[in-house]
Amino acid sequence: MPDFFSSVEPGGTVTHGCATFDLPILYYRDDLFLLFFTGDLQAIKAVMPSDKLHPVKLPGKRGMVGIAAFNYIDTTIGPYGEVGVVVPCVYGDAPPPMVLPALREGNHPGFGTLVLHLPVTKTIARDAGRGEWGYTKFVADMKFINTPRYLEVRLAEATEHILTMRVAKKGFTKKDRKPLVTYSVKAGDLIRTTIPQTGIFRFSLSAEGSFLELGDHSVARSIRDLGLSRKPLMSRYFLDRSGILPAGEVIESGVLPLEGYYGKNREGEHSVFYREETD
Numbered sequence: 001m002p003d004f005f006s007s008v009e010p011g012g013t014v015t016h017g018c019a020t021f022d023l024p025i026l027y028y029r030d031d032l033f034l035l036f037f038t039g040d041l042q043a044i045k046a047v048m049p050s051d052k053l054h055p056v057k058l059p060g061k062r063g064m065v066g067i068a069a070f071n072y073i074d075t076t077i078g079p080y081g082e083v084g085v086v087v088p089c090v091y092g093d094a095p096p097p098m099v100l101p102a103l104r105e106g107n108h109p110g111f112g113t114l115v116l117h118l119p120v121t122k123t124i125a126r127d128a129g130r131g132e133w134g135y136t137k138f139v140a141d142m143k144f145i146n147t148p149r150y151l152e153v154r155l156a157e158a159t160e161h162i163l164t165m166r167v168a169k170k171g172f173t174k175k176d177r178k179p180l181v182t183y184s185v186k187a188g189d190l191i192r193t194t195i196p197q198t199g200i201f202r203f204s205l206s207a208e209g210s211f212l213e214l215g216d217h218s219v220a221r222s223i224r225d226l227g228l229s230r231k232p233l234m235s236r237y238f239l240d241r242s243g244i245l246p247a248g249e250v251i252e253s254g255v256l257p258l259e260g261y262y263g264k265n266r267e268g269e270h271s272v273f274y275r276e277e278t279d
Contacts, residue, residue: 004198004242011247016131019124021077023132024246031071031144032199033151033167033237035212036088038062040227044087047226049185049256053114054094055087064088064233065226066113067165067212069153071144071272077128081121081142081270083155083163085223086113091183091192091251112181112192117219117260119155119162121268133193133248134186136260141269148276150209151237157263161215163223167235168209171202180243185258193248199241207231219261 011023044055044063055063070082091110119140120126129135140162145152152166180195204210210232214220 004196005244008244014132017123017127019077019127019131021124021128024244025128026076027072027241027243027245028074030073030075030241030243031146031151031238032068032201032241033153033165034066034068034235035165035167035210035232036064036066036234036236037212037228037231038233039065039087039229043226047087047116047258048089048114049258050091050190050252052252053089053091053183053190055089062229065223065228067163067223069142069144069151069165069167071142071146071153077124078122079270080125081144081153081268082125083117083119083140083142083153083165084113084115085117085219086115086182088112089114089183091190112183114183114258116258117222119157119219119263119268121270123265123267133182134184134189134191134258135182136184136258138261138263139266139268140263142271143269144272146272146274156215157217160217162217162220163215164213166209166211167237168204169202169237170206170209171204171235173200173202173239175200176238176241182248184248185255186248188254188257189250190252190255191248192251193246195243195245197241197243199238201236201238201241203234203236205234207235210235222261 041061041063066086068084118137126137129137143154154164155162
C-alpha cells in the first residue's frame with residue numbers, strides 16, 4: 001500500500017518496559033474479524049471512565065459491545081495476535097438513542113471505542129500498548145484458524161480458556177477508509193487515538209455460522225457481566241486491511257482508572273492454521 005503509507009511522518013523512537021519502537025507503528029497487513037453484540041446499557045455505563053463518554057444506545061435499554069480479533073501478519077514490531085473487547089461510544093454530547101453513530105463510525109463527531117480488554121501474544125506489544133497509550137493489554141495465547149468458510153480465534157491464558165470466536169465469511173462488501181478511533185486511560189488521562197486505516201470488509205446482519213463462547217477466566221467473567229446478547233448483532237471481516245498507529249492525545253484529565261487485567265510476565269503463543277477442509 002505505497003500510497004497509503006507515503007504520507008507517514010516519523011514520530012520518534014520511544015521505550016516502554018522491554019519495548020523500544022518507532023512511532024507510528026505501521027501495520028502493513030493483518031486479518032481482522034469482529035462480532036458486535038447488544039449489552040446491558042447500565043452495565044456498560046458502569047465501566048465508563050468519564051461522564052463525557054456515552055455508550056451508543058439501542059432500543060430496550062441496550063448498548064453495544066464489540067469483540068475484535070487481529071492476526072497481525074506484517075508490522076514494524078513484528079507479527080503477533082491481539083483480541084479487543086470494546087464499547088462503541090461517543091465523547092462529548094450524548095448521542096441520540098439510535099444506532100446512527102455506530103453506523104457512521106469514524107465519520108461521526110466524537111465516535112470511538114473504549115478499550116476494555118486488549119490481550120496480545122507478545123510482551124513487546126503489551127509494554128508498548130500500556131506504556132504509550134494506556135491500553136489494557138496482557139499477554140495471552142491465541143490460535144487463529146482461517147478456512148474458506150470462517151475465521152476463528154481461540155484465546156486462553158495458559159490452560160485457562162477465555163473465549164472462542166468464529167466469524168462466518170459472508171455478507172456485503174464495502175471499502176473502508178474511516179479511521180479507527182480508540183479511547184483508553186493512562187495515568188488518569190483519557191487518551192484518544194485516531195488510527196488511519198484502509199481496507200475492504202464484508203459485513204452481515206445474520207448470525208448464522210458466527211458465535212462467541214466465553215470461558216471461566218476472570219476476563220471472560222467481566223465480559224459476561226456486560227449482559228451480552230446470545231446471538232451477535234452483526235459480523236464483519238476484512239478481505240484486506242492496513243493501518244497506522246500514532247501517538248494518542250490527552251482529551252481529559254482526572255478520569256476514573258481503567259487498568260484491566262495485568263496477567264503474568266510471559267511470552268504468549270501465537271499460532272495460525274489455514275485449512276482447506278472445514279468442519
